[in-house]
Amino acid sequence: MSNEPVTSGTHDAVAALPQSGGARAMLKSAILSLSLLLCSVSVTMAVVSSLKQDFPNASTMELQSFVNVPVIGGIIATLIGGAFASKIGKKNLCLLGTLLCFAGGFLPMFVPSLAFKIVLRVICGFGVGLIQPLSASLIVDCFKGREADTMMGIQSAMVGLGATIFSSAIAGIMTIDWHYFYFVYFFALLVFFFVLAFVPNSVNEIGRVHKSAQADSATKAKRTKMPLGAYFGMVLQIVFATGYGFYTVNLSLAAEETGVITAVQAATVMTVVSISSFIGGFLFGFAKRFVGMFIGIIAIAMEAAGLFLWANTASLGAWYAAAVLFGVGFCWFMPYVNFLVNEHTDPTISAQATSYAFFGNSVGSFLPTYAFAALGALTGLTSTWKSLNEAGIMMLICIVMVLVFNAFDKKKPAAVEASAEAAE
DSSP states (O other): OOOOOSSHHHHHHHHHSOOSHHHHHHHHHHHHHGGGGTTTTGGGGGGHHHHHHHOTTSOHHHHHHHHHHHHHHHHHHHHHHHHHHHHHOHHHHHHHHHHHHHHHHHGGGGOOOHHHHHHHHHHHHHHHHHHHHHHHHHHHHHOOHHHHHHHHHHHHHHHHHHHHHHHHHHHHHHTTOGGGGGGGGHHHHHHHHHHHHHSOGGGGGTTOOOHHHHHOHHHHHHSOOOOHHHHHHHHHHHHHHHHHHHHHHHHHHHHHHHTSSOHHHHHHHHHHHHHHHHHHHHHHHHHHHHHGGGHHHHHHHHHHHHHHHHHHOOOHHHHHHHHHHHHHHHHHHHHHHHHHHTTTOOTTTHHHHHHHHHHHHHHHHHSHHHHHHHHHHHHOOOOTTTHHHHHHHHHHHHHHHHHHHHHHOOOOOHHHHHHHHHHO
């Protein structure tokens, strides 16, 4: 990321952040806490079957809309939130996002209409969408060198930890009365107060564009244009997330198709993926120290290896090995993309650049079911087990995309290299 100051406010704001001690640790923890909310909409899929008790006449599609439609609010927010960050302040936008997540998640408990519940949950999804790019862009704004590498890896791990916290809390509440699962969104309120207390107000000035600055033609000339890497990262995420989604929608069915691995064992394999992803996130910074941005290709290759192993073996041991590769590959790929899209940005556009990556991931996450059906129609391959080979091929395509992009992306800003060397 370019360190050329866009405004004096940005430089002063970064300099004003705590540089060591407990205050620095709490700043890191507060920024990382945002990632705990990123799966707070999707994990509520567990209550869809319970909704049918209160809405017996609702169609399956209407019930699924309780989870699917709010995600659309998040997709919209990822596109517009990044642009707003430089205008209203990044801390302010974090606080707004967490409040909307809480309000849109908790208030549906008090409305009797399924449609109205879904409308309120769109607000929750919108709030999460505001948080998503900031959960990563604040790391590249506030930290440099090894510290940023370590933070970005932990950020990836925190997403999985948040999903575990929400899903476990929902499961616990549902053993009493599923109608009260909405209380899990008080966790978003805790994150709100954590950010309010431990993220300095000076963060609002990082990359902030004031009206007086906007009117200054010289300042306009200094502002960084959106780099090609931001758009490439979005396209890369679409292809990657589509391939990754084959694992989500097909692995359980693929296990039963083997005739050897049961659905229960497949669920265990998925748990191994989650655990590996969580642990792997803490290793990202260490690995990147040795291989640099080549870690992206390594991560995608691990994803491909995991998918090909699943598609061509029927040994539970091999499936566990594939799960480890797949989990670590995923938690290394996500921070890699966040660094990729910010490689040539400054704080005025870092949130918007990061939002493109999350937008691509959201779009790609919608496509696997349709891609599986379309490829089946074209190739005649309808096996959920062997379809994982197709997902592996998508990962190979991603590797080719990265190699081609690296070959043509000759822009290596001196400021970035100098900053990295100084940080080391």
